[in-house]
Structures are given as structure tokens and as C-alpha cells.
Amino acid sequence: MTTIRFLGDHRARLGESPLWDPRTGWLWWVDALAGLIHAATPDGAGRARFAIDQPVGSIGLASRGLVAALADGFYRLDSETGATRPISLLPRDATLRLNDGKADRAGRFLSAQTQVHGTGGTPSDGGLWRLDADGGTARLEGGLQVGNAICFAPDGRTLYFADSLDGVIRAHPYDPATGRIGARRDLIDCRDLGSGPDGATVDADGNLWVALVLAQQVACIGPDGRVLRRVDLPIPYPACPAFGGPDLTTLYVTTIADSGHRLRSDHPDAGRVLAIEGLGVRGLAEGVYHIRE
Secondary structure, eight states: EEEEEEEEEEEBEEEEEEEEEEEEETEEEEEETTEEEEEOOTOOEEEEEEEEEEEEEEEEEESSSSEEEETTTEEEOOOOOEEEOEEOOOOOTEEEEEEEEEEEETSSSSEEEEEOOSSSOOOOOEEEEEEEEOOOOEEEEEEEEEEEEEEOOOTTTEEEEETTOOEEEEEEETTTTTTOBOOEEEEEEEEGGOEEEEEEEEESSSSSEEEEETTTTTEEEEEOOOEEEEEEEESSOOEEEEEETTEEEEEEEEBBBBOOSSSSSSTTTEEEEEEEEOOSSBBBBOOOEOOOO
């Protein structure tokens, strides 16, 4: 039987990037526009709250602490103190910031940009960026408005990601040895499900779990693009799912209270973190970004 509960009393303006850390048994997540990084135990007890001086797009496990995709580039994050140190900054562009991100299964970290509105200029096209162990970066794809849904197949050889505004989750062959991507294959147009895709993760069977931000659901989609399951949620604007808990069978979902642009909710529980249990599936351990010292 599937049950849904809240993770403690934690709330975010724009909740994103849930991340299970097996080293501590904590769930990490970010409040993107508030520049906050949180951690809590599975029963909701708070363990960390770090304030960053710019928006936080996403976080990932690193060989030491965490890696963070902040607005202007990639940073090391000390998971005990919250101190940040740049790894690689991207070309300056006030109309773009890094958004969703994940570590691959070979020690790199990928993050996609989103356009920033209200800057007074015409937004540039966002890119999908790869951060390598030596701190080098490469732009793998361009033309993105809201880069999202980054995740990898269990064998690490397929990369999934999306532009939330065009609605299509893309699949690319991915070379774990080099971090290069192959030709695009369209997996599914989520607009047929009533929403563009937001964040996504992959379970141990290779199925994608995607936040349907406008449909108030999480959908399970097979690697062939078939919709296998849709889970209704009790609050609006789910943003990003991730499997966690000691056995990786809890699906945590961050939500949005105010995206700073189009999505705002006056629901009394908007912005809280959901914990979905009893789905009968197991997640995968997240990749770890290996920083070369």
C-alpha cells in the first residue's frame, strides 16, 4: 500500500534536487532561489541548513562533501560547514543560471542551465554542461530554456534530460569513458500527460520517475517511453524526485511554493518535502563526483 507523508516541517520557496547521502543517512535538498541547502534524517529531524550567496540549482555527492551547481558555475561544498570553493565558473551571462544536475556513474557531474527572467535583456540559450574530475567543463548541448530531468540509466550508458518548456524527455547514448553524448532520441512528450517534465530519477529497473509539475503527479515511464504508473500527490507543483532511505525504497519529492516566475501556490503545505513509501520499487545509489586533487 502506497502512503505519502511530509518530511518534518521543512518548507522551501523553490524546493529542488533531493539527494540521499548513504554516508550520513541524510536527505539533502535545496531551496533554489533562497540560496539554501538543507539536510534532514528520514524522520524529518534537521541536520544542516547552509545559506549560499547566490541561487543553488542542484547538488550531488562528491568524493569529499558535495558538489554544487550554483548560478555561475560549479563549486565544492563542505558538508560539515557549508563553505564553498569554486571548481569551475562558466562564462558570465546574467540571463542564465545552472539548474538541475546529477553525477554520472563514472565520476563527472552534469548540470543544465535555465533562463533567468526579469534581467532586462533577451535570455541566451541555456546549455547542458559537464564538469570533469580535473575541473574542466564542456558544453554538451544548447538551445535550452529550462534544463531539467537529468538522470542516467542503470548501466550509465543512456543520459536522459529535458527542456521543461518543450515538454520532451530526450535520451542520448552516453559514453562513460569520455562523457560524450550521441544522437538525440525523443523518449516521451510529457505535455500529453498534462505537464512539462521537471526533475527526474531512475529506479533499479531502469524506469524513470518524473515530476509532472503542472499535473500534481509523479509519473513512472519505461525506457521505451511507455507510461507505467502515475501517482497523485496531495500538494501542487512537485519539482524533483529522488529515491532514498536505507534501502532506497522511499521516493522523496520536493515541491514549489513560489518559483519566482509562473508557479505560485497558496496551499498551506506548498513547498514541503513529500516522502512516498510502499511503491514496491527500489532506487539506485547516486553517482559520486570524483574531484581530482
